[in-house]
Amino acid sequence: MSASSHSAPGHYFVPQPSIWPIVGSTALLILAFGAVGTMNKLSWGWPALAVGFAILFVMLFGWFGAVIKESEARLYGKNVDLSFRWSMSWFIFSEVMFFAAFFGALGFARMHSVPDLASIDSKLLWPNFGGAWPTTGPFIDSPFTPMGAWGIPALNTALLLTSGITLTIAHHAMLAGQRQKLIIWLAATILLGCVFLGFQVYEYIHAYRDLNLKLTSGIFGSTFFMLTGFHGFHVTIGVIMLTVVLVRCMRGHFDAKHHFAFEAAAWYWHFVDVVWLGLFVVVYML
Amino acid sequence: MASVPHDHGHDHSHDDHHPTGLMRYFTTTNHKDIGSMYMWFSFVMFISGGIMALLIRSELFQPGLQILEPERFNQLTTLHGIVMIFGAIMPAFVGFANWMLPLQLGAPDMAFARMNNWSFWLLPPAAILLIGSFFVPGGAAAGGWTLYPPLSIQAGMGMDMMIFAIHIMGASSIMGSINIITTILNMRAPGMTMMKMPMFAWTWLITAFLLIATMPVLAGAVTMLLTDRHFGTTFFNAAGGGDPVMFQHIFWFFGHPEVYIIALPAFGVVSQIIPTFSRKPLFGYVSMVYATASIAILSFIVWAHHMYTTGLPVAGQLYFMYATMLIAVPTAAKIFNWLATMWRGSITLETPMLFCLGFLFLFTMGGFTGLVLSLTPVDIQLHDTYYVVAHFHYVMVAGALFSAFAAVYYWGPKWTGWMYEEKHGKIHFWWSLIAFNITFFPQHFLGLAGMPRRIPDYNMQFTEWNQVSSIGAFAFGIAQLYFIWIVIRMIRGKSGIRAAAKPWDGAEGLEWTVPSPAPYHTFETPPIVK
Numbered sequence A: 001m002s003a004s005s006h007s008a009p010g011h012y013f014v015p016q017p018s019i020w021p022i023v024g025s026t027a028l029l030i031l032a033f034g035a036v037g038t039m040n041k042l043s044w045g046w047p048a049l050a051v052g053f054a055i056l057f058v059m060l061f062g063w064f065g066a067v068i069k070e071s072e073a074r075l076y077g078k079n080v081d082l083s084f085r086w087s088m089s090w091f092i093f094s095e096v097m098f099f100a101a102f103f104g105a106l107g108f109a110r111m112h113s114v115p116d117l118a119s120i121d122s123k124l125l126w127p128n129f130g131g132a133w134p135t136t137g138p139f140i141d142s143p144f145t146p147m148g149a150w151g152i153p154a155l156n157t158a159l160l161l162t163s164g165i166t167l168t169i170a171h172h173a174m175l176a177g178q179r180q181k182l183i184i185w186l187a188a189t190i191l192l193g194c195v196f197l198g199f200q201v202y203e204y205i206h207a208y209r210d211l212n213l214k215l216t217s218g219i220f221g222s223t224f225f226m227l228t229g230f231h232g233f234h235v236t237i238g239v240i241m242l243t244v245v246l247v248r249c250m251r252g253h254f255d256a257k258h259h260f261a262f263e264a265a266a267w268y269w270h271f272v273d274v275v276w277l278g279l280f281v282v283v284y285m286l
Numbered sequence B: 001m002a003s004v005p006h007d008h009g010h011d012h013s014h015d016d017h018h019p020t021g022l023m024r025y026f027t028t029t030n031h032k033d034i035g036s037m038y039m040w041f042s043f044v045m046f047i048s049g050g051i052m053a054l055l056i057r058s059e060l061f062q063p064g065l066q067i068l069e070p071e072r073f074n075q076l077t078t079l080h081g082i083v084m085i086f087g088a089i090m091p092a093f094v095g096f097a098n099w100m101l102p103l104q105l106g107a108p109d110m111a112f113a114r115m116n117n118w119s120f121w122l123l124p125p126a127a128i129l130l131i132g133s134f135f136v137p138g139g140a141a142a143g144g145w146t147l148y149p150p151l152s153i154q155a156g157m158g159m160d161m162m163i164f165a166i167h168i169m170g171a172s173s174i175m176g177s178i179n180i181i182t183t184i185l186n187m188r189a190p191g192m193t194m195m196k197m198p199m200f201a202w203t204w205l206i207t208a209f210l211l212i213a214t215m216p217v218l219a220g221a222v223t224m225l226l227t228d229r230h231f232g233t234t235f236f237n238a239a240g241g242g243d244p245v246m247f248q249h250i251f252w253f254f255g256h257p258e259v260y261i262i263a264l265p266a267f268g269v270v271s272q273i274i275p276t277f278s279r280k281p282l283f284g285y286v287s288m289v290y291a292t293a294s295i296a297i298l299s300f301i302v303w304a305h306h307m308y309t310t311g312l313p314v315a316g317q318l319y320f321m322y323a324t325m326l327i328a329v330p331t332a333a334k335i336f337n338w339l340a341t342m343w344r345g346s347i348t349l350e351t352p353m354l355f356c357l358g359f360l361f362l363f364t365m366g367g368f369t370g371l372v373l374s375l376t377p378v379d380i381q382l383h384d385t386y387y388v389v390a391h392f393h394y395v396m397v398a399g400a401l402f403s404a405f406a407a408v409y410y411w412g413p414k415w416t417g418w419m420y421e422e423k424h425g426k427i428h429f430w431w432s433l434i435a436f437n438i439t440f441f442p443q444h445f446l447g448l449a450g451m452p453r454r455i456p457d458y459n460m461q462f463t464e465w466n467q468v469s470s471i472g473a474f475a476f477g478i479a480q481l482y483f484i485w486i487v488i489r490m491i492r493g494k495s496g497i498r499a500a501a502k503p504w505d506g507a508e509g510l511e512w513t514v515p516s517p518a519p520y521h522t523f524e525t526p527p528i529v530k
Helices: A003-007 A020-039 A045-072 A078-117 A152-175 A179-211 A218-250 A260-285 B022-027 B031-059 B070-105 B113-121 B123-135 B157-186 B199-230 B244-278 B285-301 B314-326 B328-342 B351-374 B376-382 B386-416 B422-448 B460-491
Strands: none
Touching: A020 A045, A020 B022, A020 B113, A020 B123, A020 B157, A020 B199, A045 A260, A078 A218, A078 A260, A078 B157, A078 B199, A078 B244, A152 A179, A152 A260, A179 A218, A218 A260, A218 B199, B022 B031, B031 B070, B031 B113, B031 B123, B031 B386, B031 B460, B070 B123, B070 B157, B070 B199, B070 B244, B070 B386, B113 B123, B113 B157, B123 B157, B157 B199, B199 B244, B199 B285, B244 B285, B244 B328, B244 B351, B244 B386, B285 B314, B285 B328, B314 B328, B314 B351, B314 B376, B328 B351, B351 B376, B351 B386, B351 B422, B386 B422, B386 B460, B422 B460
């Protein structure tokens, strides 16, 4: 009953029954209850959250491990490769739409709700609210200094753009079959990503400690931290993806024709890069 | 169309090797198993949401408060909406897609069979969160299925469970949609060009695109709710420079395409069945494809017609009014194409066709009341009245649900290998049709007379029509128990009539070239489409 029968020419690989999906669902159910419990300060919240994450990690290792094993056994033909490419493209599109919701919220607040709260219609309620951006809003009295664009954020932009270049060099090295070069440039990309994340952490500490800029600093704090926070989370995922790919490169996986995982991680990395450029312009510069 | 439905030759010795019992369903990577699970889940949710609806209708049988606390009433209206949309209607059509798309396209399975399993198995946890939220302190979410702040920000932990349920269902929808799109784009049999695909595949392709584009936006919206509730952000709080109306904009950017996420696969089913029982090819196939795509594109730019009473600028109201009315054009193209398909056809009225005709009449009515509601000045009068409730139940129940019934009767013989009993199917149709209209037609009158929705009590003057509506609702509910009885009898072969590979003489398509019931594995060698 070998699964390989499916991957004969003209056939499509259909995996055998797998326990990982139901393990993942169990993890998410426990995680959801854990999150609900934690947020409502119930005693079982944190333990449930921890158990949920633990099961989730087991599932991720197991599932991706199975996929890597199948890939290395060359069960995925050309057609499966194309399916993977379609699916990764659509997944990235869904991520774009997720960020669009938060960019939209920032735009709406800046262009509409804040000016509206400062308009003549709201003068009776908030007589002293001027509506200048950035703002905590009319009723939160906790002044902050916004994050300047040309310090760490500009440096971070340079870091991410450079990481795009190093990743492309790694890609070309792979296509040329130069594994040593591939590993070095891929590692450089991961390093740049980690430095970016380190700077973000430093920036957050700086914001909280010195600028009094917090998640609770009204609409500016909300949009600033949610946008940069979700971006940072996605960079973290990208770093993890690239690290897995790096380990696989060091183990001799991939060649010039068979390297979908590398390209998927690269696409994802370019996506977080582009999101950052959007953030740099509309969150930091404008 | 030549095909090799199931070649037992060479190295296919693995055939039906799969775990048995519960483990078969926990671990399955078979599109037919997964499609069936989607449908059973959908039916369980349909009954759950139906019980909620009947509790609502029981309370509304008389003015005054009889059986429900107002808080509980609000929880029931909220959960009824969410459970029916995300738990009943959407999974039903994903179930049809799972079963039928590989058969219609000549593919061995869905493109990502393991992820397909996860898409399904994410739904029960979401259902546990939703139904379970009735039993936590403060009860379930009670701000209406649209989850508007500030109510949703003030609510108890039931709202958090709702938010995480939506996250999980969103993940399920996105994975399912990626799977469907990839299957359609990459796994069609040789010769099956895009413009030769069955309409059901086309409508699902476009629906899946809508889902991928809008579910993440909903996820973003509920995430903002969550952080506003627990982490001190002020997205929807004017004191912090935010705006509760902003939630409505983000929500309806998801919410309006969601209407078509529900309607388009229903259109696809109807586009399969009407040609079969008219014994004519679908009239205007190409225009059907373009109309479907136009509806999908327009659905992204009309969202604020749900928000006429929020103080939009007049220019905005006018824009959204005209843009909304534009949707009537491609929708009418579809209706006329279906009529033209039937024109001078050799029509027979088996149950699937009856449900499609019911769909045509009643969905069109729902479309017309939609047109009425698109008019800003009229909507300002009718907003949040029972007229709106009547309108969307005409498109959701008589539209999507009727076409789901049609699909079960139409493809059921392919799934089970047995015919249903025609007499029972017909009774189910007429019973549903009449009960549906008794339930929802009077709600137009109630709305026009000014009865507000989502309120457990009402003025005496509304009593009679509410009583009619409640009686109709119970009749409709019983009809659906009758439906499941018919389906179980079909599964058990009580009709005594085995289904042929092609039980409908007018049917076209690859799905009818495989035996009934369809074997566990089909099209392992792709058929050639001429």
